[in-house]
Amino acid sequence: MDLLDKFDSIxxxxxxxxxxxxxxxxxxxxxxxxxxxxxxxxRRTILAGTNNYMGMTFNEEAIEAAKQALDDFGTGTTGSRSLNGTYLSHKKLEETIADFYGMEHCMVFSTGYQANLGMISALGGKDDFVIIDADSHASIYDGCSMGNATIVRFKHNDVDNMERRLKRLPEDAGKLVVIEGIYSMLGDAAPVKELLEVAKKYGCMTLVDEAHSMGFCGENGRGIAEQEGVEHLVDFYVGTFSKSVGTVGGFAVSNHPKFDVLRYVSRPYIFTASPPPSVVASAIKSIEAIKRGSNRRAHLWENAKRLHAGLKDAGFDLCTEKAESPIIAVHFPDVMIGTKFWEQLIMEGVYVNMAAPPATPAGMFLMRVSVCAQHTTEQIDEIIKRFKTTADKVGLELKA
Structure with missing residues (x-):
């Protein structure tokens, strides 16, 4: 039997x-x-699907730091953090992130995916329970699969449903509630305050993935938990460098006094080569820039609100009532009209993400648009204009 036959339907x-x-x-x-x-x-194309929320990929200080690190340390570490892969810059990056979040401890992973994989699989052991939102990212699901805990799902952003699930669990069991600040497909914000309060009511530890909210949510850009004033209810943060920070890598931060033991039990941390020095150096400078980037945050939110309002006024079917993040998800009635729309839109010079099951919740077919702090007002208006032109060309009926 050909082992690839199982994928014939896909x-x-x-x-x-x-x-x-x-x-x-x-x-x-x-x-x-x-x-x-x-x-x-x-074709010269406007990028509206890159997750480059804070526009850090061309930050001058980050680029110069990366170049200098290449000269000083070469192209890579050729080893894991547990062996030869910890340079002074890796420790500096962990200190920078811990300071950014106002926490004591930090671990840097090679990707954001591995951060979730490594944290969740290590924290959720035999006889423990990991409670997750049904629409969680694949990295969260895979972290659950890698661990030995029992997985409990609750309906997306449904506080009451989560509480009903928690009521059924043993009081003395180890329990970890995992939520995301912003959900990557629909761009909707979690009711973080209510979810965390219920989690603590039932004796759960909490992990908040701020991958799609770090940089622009909260006064300092730490994410939704900061924005909602409930950072004291968060035991662990997980995040990534591949969105607002503009490079690649992931991290976890915490105030837990036993946090460092995770360096010896988290397999994705132990058995993966550490991030190259150039990436580490650029991440440090980007995070420092984000920390002082209040004007950039403000412009990003202006862009998001302008794009959401423009597409909504044009009659597109949006997945959120207002702009809850820089992600604006446009719902399409079926896969055929959606594929035609994406193709025509890129011919019009706008790149967005085409999102389809199983990546999307409830089998939805979406155009996932994400804006950047560096988009000009004129570019946002041009995106709206080209969306309308594309709808006309493919025969998509818009709301009156």
Whole structure:
């Protein structure tokens, strides 16, 4: 038996999508012009699907620091953090993140995916329970699968449903509630305050993934928990450098006095080569810039609100009533009209993410648009204009 035969239905679905001139699964960025523009298919294209929320990929201090680190330390560590892969800069990065969050301890992972994988699998042991939102990111689900805990799901952002689940669990059991500040597909914010309060009522430890909210939520950009004033209810934060920080890597921070033992039990931390010095150096400078980036945060929110209002007024079916984040998800009635729309939109010079099951909740088909602090007002208006032009060309009926 061919072990790939099990994927025949997925391959058939992929082949059935009516792409003719462009394909979202094979997009190549031929030239990056700026944080907000690239050459794709020979066309100058506005980037509206990159997660580059704070626009840090061309931060001058970060680039210079990365260049200097290449000269000083070479291209990589060739070892895990537990062996030869801890340089002085790795410790400086952990200190920078801990200071950013106002916490005592930090571990840096090679990716944000591994941060969730490493933390959840280590914290959730045999006889423990991990309680997660049904719409959690794949890295959270995979962290649960890797651990030995019993997994309990509650309905998306449903505080009452989570409480009903917690009531059924043994009082003396180890329990970890995992939530995200902003959910990556719909761009909706979790009711973090209410969820954390209920979690603590039932004796749970808490982990908040701020991957899609770090940088722009809260006075200092620490995320939704800071914005809601409930940081004291968070036992562990997990985040990534691949969104607002503009590079690659992940982290976990905590005030727990036994936190450092996780360095010896978290397999994704122990058995993966550490981030290269150039990435570490750029991340330090980016986080320092984010910490003082209140004006950039304000402009990002202006962009998000302008884009959400413009698309809503044009009659598009949006997944949130207001802009809860820089992610604006546009719902499409079916896969065929959605694929035609994505293809025509990139021909019009706007790149967004086409999102389909199983990545999306409840089988929804979406255009996932994400804005950047470096988008100009004119670019936001142009995105709205080209969305409307594309709808007309593919025959998408908009709301009156």
């Amino acid at each position: 391959a058939a679905l992929r082949a059935s999508l009516p792409f003719e001139k462009a394909d979202p699964f094979t997009v190549v960025m031929e030239e990056i012009i700026s944080e907000t523009e690239a050459m794709i298919g020979g």
